Amino acid sequence: MDTDHSLSEATLAARVALSGVERAPGAAKQDAILNASGIRREFGGIIAVDVKHVEIQRGSITALIGPNGAGKTTLFNLLTGFDKPNTGSWTFNEKSMENVAPHKTASLGMVRTFQLTKSLTKLSVIENMRLGATDQKGEKWWNGLFGRVWKAQEASITERAEELLNRFKLGHMRDEYAGALSGGQRKLLEMARALMTNPTLVMLDEPMAGVNPALKQSLNEHIRGLRDQGMTVLFVEHDMDMVHDVSDWVIVMAEGRIIAEGTPDDISKNPAVIDAYLGTHQGQSLLEDE
Amino acid sequence: MDWSLIIENSIKGFIGINAVYFAIAAIGLNVQFGFTGLLNFGQAGFMACGAYGLGMTAHYFGISMWWGIPIGIAFSVVLGFLMGIPTLRLRADYLAIVTIAAAEIIRLVVRSVKFKTYFGGSDGINGFSDSFRNIGDNIGIVQANQYGIWPLRFTGRELWTLVVGWIVVAVVAYFVYLLMKSPWGRVLKAIREDEDAVRSLGKSVFSYKMQSLILGGAIGTMSGMIFALDRGSVQPDNYSRDVTFYILTALVLGGVAKVSGSIVGPMIFWGIFTFMDNFLRQVAKDPIHLGNFTIMKSTQVGQLNYMLIGLTLILLMVYRPQGVFGNRKEMAFDGH
Numbered sequence: 070m071d072t073d074h075s076l077s078e079a080t081l082a083a084r085v086a087l088s089g090v091e092r093a094p095g096a097a098k099q100d101a102i103l104n105a106s107g108i109r110r111e112f113g114g115i116i117a118v119d120v121k122h123v124e125i126q127r128g129s130i131t132a133l134i135g136p137n138g139a140g141k142t143t144l145f146n147l148l149t150g151f152d153k154p155n156t157g158s159w160t161f162n163e164k165s166m167e168n169v170a171p172h173k174t175a176s177l178g179m180v181r182t183f184q185l186t187k188s189l190t191k192l193s194v195i196e197n198m199r200l201g202a203t204d205q206k207g208e209k210w211w212n213g214l215f216g217r218v219w220k221a222q223e224a225s226i227t228e229r230a231e232e233l234l235n236r237f238k239l240g241h242m243r244d245e246y247a248g249a250l251s252g253g254q255r256k257l258l259e260m261a262r263a264l265m266t267n268p269t270l271v272m273l274d275e276p277m278a279g280v281n282p283a284l285k286q287s288l289n290e291h292i293r294g295l296r297d298q299g300m301t302v303l304f305v306e307h308d309m310d311m312v313h314d315v316s317d318w319v320i321v322m323a324e325g326r327i328i329a330e331g332t333p334d335d336i337s338k339n340p341a342v343i344d345a346y347l348g349t350h351q352g353q354s355l356l357e358d359e
Numbered sequence: 360m361d362w363s364l365i366i367e368n369s370i371k372g373f374i375g376i377n378a379v380y381f382a383i384a385a386i387g388l389n390v391q392f393g394f395t396g397l398l399n400f401g402q403a404g405f406m407a408c409g410a411y412g413l414g415m416t417a418h419y420f421g422i423s424m425w426w427g428i429p430i431g432i433a434f435s436v437v438l439g440f441l442m443g444i445p446t447l448r449l450r451a452d453y454l455a456i457v458t459i460a461a462a463e464i465i466r467l468v469v470r471s472v473k474f475k476t477y478f479g480g481s482d483g484i485n486g487f488s489d490s491f492r493n494i495g496d497n498i499g500i501v502q503a504n505q506y507g508i509w510p511l512r513f514t515g516r517e518l519w520t521l522v523v524g525w526i527v528v529a530v531v532a533y534f535v536y537l538l539m540k541s542p543w544g545r546v547l548k549a550i551r552e553d554e555d556a557v558r559s560l561g562k563s564v565f566s567y568k569m570q571s572l573i574l575g576g577a578i579g580t581m582s583g584m585i586f587a588l589d590r591g592s593v594q595p596d597n598y599s600r601d602v603t604f605y606i607l608t609a610l611v612l613g614g615v616a617k618v619s620g621s622i623v624g625p626m627i628f629w630g631i632f633t634f635m636d637n638f639l640r641q642v643a644k645d646p647i648h649l650g651n652f653t654i655m656k657s658t659q660v661g662q663l664n665y666m667l668i669g670l671t672l673i674l675l676m677v678y679r680p681q682g683v684f685g686n687r688k689e690m691a692f693d694g695h
C-alpha cells in the first residue's frame with residue numbers, strides 16, 4: 070500500500086516486531102505497553118465491552134476498528150479511567166491501572182482524545198494548548214499569585230505550544246477563541262493539546278472525523294511522526310484508507326468483543342471482519358474500498 | 360419631593376457599606392460560580408462563618424476580637440470541606456442543593472435557643488467590635504464626628520468601616536485578579552467548560568473545585584466580617600437565603616467571570632435599590648387617588664421595589680446576559 074513512502078526506522082522496527090505476532094484476537098506482543106484481560110462492561114442488559122485479552126505493541130500505530138456500537142469508545146473510557154468496568158484488569162507500562170483516576174492515568178503518560186471533541190470553546194486556542202502542559206508551577210494557587218515563579222515556565226510552554234500549533238496548521242488561529250474553529254480544526258486542536266502532556270501512549274478516538282480531506286493527509290503524517298518520536302498510538306477510525314495508510318497493526322471489535330487482529334492487509338482479507346461489517350453502512354464502504 | 364435627599368441616599372447606596380460587603384461576597388462567589396461554574400447557593404453560610412468568628416471571640420471564647428479573623432476563616436475552610444467532599448465528585452446540582460441547605464442549617468443552629476451560649480440565639484451577639492472602633496478613633500476618623508459635604512456626608516462611624524471595607528475590596532479583587540490570570544485560573548475556567556477535558560490532561564478536577572469552593576468561601580467570610588464590624592453586631596437573620604440570591608443577582612448584573620463585574624454589580628444594585636426605595640417613599644408621601652383606589656401606600660414600597668429588582672434582572676438576562684462588564688465573546692459559544 071505505502072510502497073511510495075520511504076519507511077522510517079521506527080516504522081520498520083514496529084513492523085518487524087509485529088511480523089511474528091499471531092494473527093488472532095488477543096495475540097501476545099513482543100513488548101506490550103498496554104496489556105488488558107477480562108475487561109467487561111455492561112449497560113443494563115447490553116454488553117458494551119467484553120474483551121478477553123488485548124495487548125498493544127510499544128512504538129507501533131495500532132488502529133481499532135469496528136462497526137458503530139462495537140464498543141470502541143467504551144473500551145477507551147475504561148482503559149483511561151473515565152468509566153469503570155464490571156470486571157477486568159489491565160496494566161500500562163507494567164503498572165496496574167485498575168481504580169486509577171483519569172487524571173492520574175493522563176499524568177502517567179496515557180492520554181486520550183474524545184470522539185465528541187472537547188475543545189474549551191471559551192478559552193483561546195493558545196490557552197487550550199497551555200492547559201495541556203503538565204507540572205505547571207503556576208497551577209498551584211499559592212504560586213499563581215507570583216508571576217515571577219511561573220512566567221519563565223509559561224514562556225517555554227508557550228513556545229512548545231506554538232510549535233505544535235504550527236505543525237497542525239493552527240498557528241494563525243493562536244489568539245482566536247477555540248469556539249471560532251471549524252469542527253475539523255477542533256479535532257486537530259484537541260490532538261495537539263493532548264500532545265502537550267508529553268504522553269507515551271496517545272489514544273485518539275476518531276481523530277479524522279470531520280477533518281477536511283486536504284488536512285487528513287497531513288494528519289496522517291503527524292500520526293506517523295508521533296511514532297517516529299517514540300510514542301505509541303492507538304486510534305479509532307472508520308476510514309479504511311486511512312487505516313491502511315498509517316497503521317502497523319489493526320484490531321477489530323464487534324459487539325464488544327475483539328474478533329480479529331492483524332496487519333492492515335490481513336484484516337481487509339479476513340472473512341470474519343467482512344462478516345462483522347456486512348449489512349452495516351460501514352461494511353458497504355469497507356468492501357467498496359477494496 | 361426631596362430630591363436632595365434622594366440623590367444623597369442613592370450615592371450612599373452606590374458606594375455604601377452594603378455595596379462593600381456585597382462586593383466582597385460577590386468576588387468570592389465569582390471565583391466559584393463565574394470562573395469555576397460551581398453553583399454555591401450558600402454564600403450566606405460562609406458570611407455567617409466570618410461574622411460569628413468575630414462575635415464568638417467576645418461572647419464565648421473571651422479573647423481578643425482579632426482572633427476572630429483566623430477563627431472565621433477556619434470555620435469557612437471546615438464548611439467548604441464539609442460541603443465539597445460529598446458533592447464535588449457528583450453533578451453540579453448536588454452542590455447547589457447541599458450549599459443552600461447547609462447555609463440554612465447554619466442560620467437555624469446559630470439562632471437556636473439550645474446553642475445560645477455559643478452564638479447568642481436569635482438576639483445575636485453585640486459588643487465585640489470596640490478594638491476595631493478604637494483604631495478608627497485613634498487615627499482621626501472619630502465615630503461621633505461628621506465628615507464630608509453634600510452629597511457625600513458620613514459619620515465617622517460609617518466612614519471608618521467604609522474605608523476599611525473598600526481597602527479589603529481592593530486587596531481581595533487584586534488577589535483574585537492575579538489568580539485568574541495565572542495558570543491556576545486557567546484550570547478553573549477550563550473546568551467550568553468541560554471537566555472531562557481537564558481530567559484527560561492530567562489535572563485533578565476534584566482538587567481544583569475544592570480549592571475554588573474554599574477560596575470563594577473564605578472571601579465570603581471576609582464579607583461577613585466587614586458587615587458585622589459595621590453593624591457592631593451579629594444577627595442570624597442577616598445570613599438568610601435571600602442574601603445569597605441578592606448577591607448572585609448583583610454579580611450577574613455586573614457580569615460573571617470578570618473581577619470588575621463583581622464590584623460594579625453590587626454598586627449598581629445598591630445604587631438603584633436605594634434610589635427606587637427613596638423615590639417611591641417620596642411618592643408614597645403624597646399618594647395618587649383614583650376613586651377609592653390608592654396608588655402607592657408607604658407599606659407597598661418595599662414589595663414594589665423587590666418586584667422592580669426582579670423585573671430588572673429579567674430584562675437584563677434577555678438583553679444583556681453577559682452583564683454590564685461581561686465579555687460577550689466568552690458567552691457567545693455554547694459548546695457547539
Ligand SMILES: Nc1ncnc2c1ncn2[C@@H]1O[C@H](COP(=O)(O)OP(=O)(O)OP(=O)(O)O)[C@@H](O)[C@H]1O
Binds near residue numbers: 137
Ligand atoms: N453510557 C452508556 N449507557 C448506556 N449504553 C451505552 C453507554 N455508552 C455506550 N453504550 C452502548 O454501548 C455500546 C458500545 O458503544 P460505543 O460508543 O463504545 O461504540 P463505538 O464502537 O465507539 O461506536 P461508534 O463507532 O459509533 O463510535 C453501544 O451499544 C452503546 O449504545
Ligand SMILES: [Mg+2]
Binds near residue numbers: 141142143184
Ligand atoms: Mg465511538
